Amino acid sequence: MSLIPDLPDPANVLVCGASQGIGLALCAALLARDDVRQVWAASRQATGSSGLAALAEQYGGRLLRVDCDARHEQSLAGLAREISATWQHLHLVISTLGILQEDGAQAEKSLAQLDLAGLQASFASNTFAPVLLLKHLLPLLRKQPATFAALSARVGSIGDNHLGGWYSYRASKAALNQLLHTASIELKRLNSASTVLLLHPGTTDTQLSQPFQANVPAERLFTPAFAAQCILEQVARHGPAHSGTFWAWDGQPVEW
Template sequence: MAVLIQGASRGLGLQFCKHILASRKELLVLATCRRPSEAEALQALRAEFPRRLALFPLDATREAEARQAAEAVAQEHAGLDLLVNCGALLHPRGGRGETSLRDVAAQDLALTLATNSIGPLVVAKYFTPLLLNGTGAFGRQSTDPGKKHQAILVNMSARVGSIGDNALGGWYSYRMSKAALNMATKNLSIELRRGKAKVICVSLHPGTVDTDLSKPYHKNVPKGKLFSPEHSVNCLMSIINNLDMEQTGKFFAWDGSELPW
C-alpha cells in the first residue's frame, strides 16, 4: 500500500508525509518535488524513514516529468491508495498578488494556472491507473459493493477559489487557478466513479496555514485562525479518513464544512 504526495518539499506537502509516516506504519510514502536532492527537510525525513519514504523528481508544469514519475512508480508499486496534489504558487513575483485589474499580467496568469490547475490535472492523468488499482486503505467503505472505492484523490484548493464565496475580489491569478482546479476535481469525480473501480475525488481548503506561501497575509489573519501545518493536516486527514463515494466531487474546508463552488 502506498500514497503519493505531489509538492512534498515543504509546507502542507511535507507535513502530509510526516503525518502518514507516523500514523500509518503499514504504508509507503512516495514524495515528489522539483528537485529532491535540494529538499533538505525531505532528505532528512527520508534518512529517518529510509524504507518507507521514496523521493521522485516531478515538476507538475512539465507533462513529460509527470509521465516519467508515474512510470517509475508503476515499476515498483501496483497501486496507490491516496494521491494529494499539494504543489501551489500564490504569485510568480511573490508578495500579495494582484490587488486590482491594473496589476494583472498575462505571463503571471499563465504560470499560476500552469502550476495550480494544469499541473495537478496532468498528475491525475498519469497516476489514475495506479489509483484505480488501490486497496481502499483510506476513507469509509460502503456496504454496497457498487459504491466501494479503490483510492482517494485530493486536490489542495483554497476558499478564495470559491466563486460563490468571493465577496472581496482581487487575487486574480490565484483565485482563477483554484477555481479551475475545483472544476478539474468535479470533472474527475464524474469520470472516476463510472467504472467498476472507483476513485473518490475532492477539493480541500486547509485554512490559512503558517507556510511560506501564506506569509504575506499573516498579519491580517484573525487571532486563532493561523494554523500550524500540523493542525491543518490533522484536520484534513480526519476528513480524508471519513470520505465515501457519497462525497466525491465536493469541496470541503478544514473543519469538514462543505464550501460552495
Template sequence: MSLQAKNIAVFGASSAVAQAMINQLTERFPKATVHAFSRQGDNPIDYLDESALAAAAERVTQTEPLDFILIANGILHDDQVAPEKALGQLSAANFEHVFEINTIIPALIAKHFLPKLNRQSPAYFVALSARVGSISDNRLGGWYAYRASKAALNMLIRTAAIEVARRNKQAVVVALEPGTVDTALSKPFQNNVPAHKLFTPDQSAEHLLSVLDQLTPEQSGRFFGWDGHEIQP
C-alpha cells in the same frame, strides 16, 4: 470510510503542508511506501514533461496501485507575481504563471496518476485548493489569477471525479482547503487572521487527514474545508 494506504504519491512535496502530511502519513502507515515528488530534492520531476510524469506513474505502481495521491503544488505569490488588487494589475504573463502551477500541473498529474488508483479497495486523490476559489464565497474581490486558477482546479476535480467513478466505484477524488497555514505563502496576508485560525503545518495536516477519514465515494468530486464542511463552488 477510513483512510488506509500502502502506496502513496505526494506532489509539491517540498511545501510545508506536504511535508507535514508525509510525516503524519508515515507515522500512521509505517509500512507504506511514500513517493515524494518536487522540482528539486531527492526525487525531482519536471511537472510539464508528460513523458516524465508517465514514467513516474509506471515506476511507482510496478508492484501495487496507489492508495493515496496528494497534490500540494500551488502558488499565491513569488518574485514574479503577487495577488492583484485591481483589474489594472492584470497581465497575461502572470495569469499563465499562476495557472501553470495551480491548474495545469494538477491536471497533468491527474491525467497520468488517476488511472493508477487502487480499484480493489478505497483510494484517494486529493488536491489542495483554496477557499477563495469559491465563486459564491467571493465577497472581497481581487486576487484575480489566484481565485480563477483555484476555481478552475475545483472544476477539474469535479470533472475528473465523474469520469473516475465510472470505472472505480471506491475512489474519492476531492479538493481540500488546508486553512490559513503559517508558511511563507501566507506570511504577507496574516494580519487579519485570528490566532486560532492560523494553523501550523502539522495542525493543518491533522485537520486534512481527519476530513479524509470521514469521506466516502458518494462525496467524490466535491470541495471541503479543513473543518470538514463542504465549500460551495
C-alpha cells in the same frame, strides 16, 4: 480511523509538492501511521530537501523521494512510470501544488495589475499541474479503493467571493475545482470505489501565506502539522459518496 474509507491493506501514498510546508507535514504524518506502507514524496527539489532527508533518515525505505517539476507534463509522466515500476496501485494521492506570488504569479488587487504571464504562471501550477498529475496516475487508481485529494482554497469559491482581488489565484483554483469535479465523474466509471476531493486547508503558516498573515488572528493561522492532520481527517471521512466535492479543514462544505 482508517486512512481512507474501506482501506483493506497498508497504503501506498504519493504526496506531490512534498518538500516544504503542508506537503512535508503530510509526509511526516503519513509515515508515523502503521497503516501506511510506502510514501512517495515528489517535488521539484525532493532529493535536496533537508526536511525530507531527515524523514528518510528516520523511516528509511518507507520514504522514496522523486524530483518532479509538475509544471512539465514529461516530468509527471516520468513520475508515473517510476511509481509503476514498483507498485501497481496507489491508495492515496495528495496534491499540495500551488503558488500565489512566485514564478511570475501575483496576488493582483485590480484589473490593471493583470498580465498574461502572471495568469499563465498561476494556472500552470494551481490548475494544470494537479489535473495532469491525475491524468498520468490514472492507471494506478483503477483498483479499489483510491482517493485523489488536491488542495484548493476558499477564495476559489465563486459564491463566497465578496471582496474581489486576487484574480489569477481565485480563477485558477475555481478552474481546478471544475476540472477535478469533472474528473471525479469519469473516475467513478472506471473505479466505483474511487474518491476525488477538493480540500481547503485554512490559512497555514507557509511560504505561500507569509506576505498576507498580518491580519490573520493567531488562532486562525495554522501550523503545517495541524493543517496536515485536518487534511487527513477529511480524507478519512469522505469516501466515494462524496467524490467531486469541496471541503474545508473543519469538515464544513465549501460552496462552488
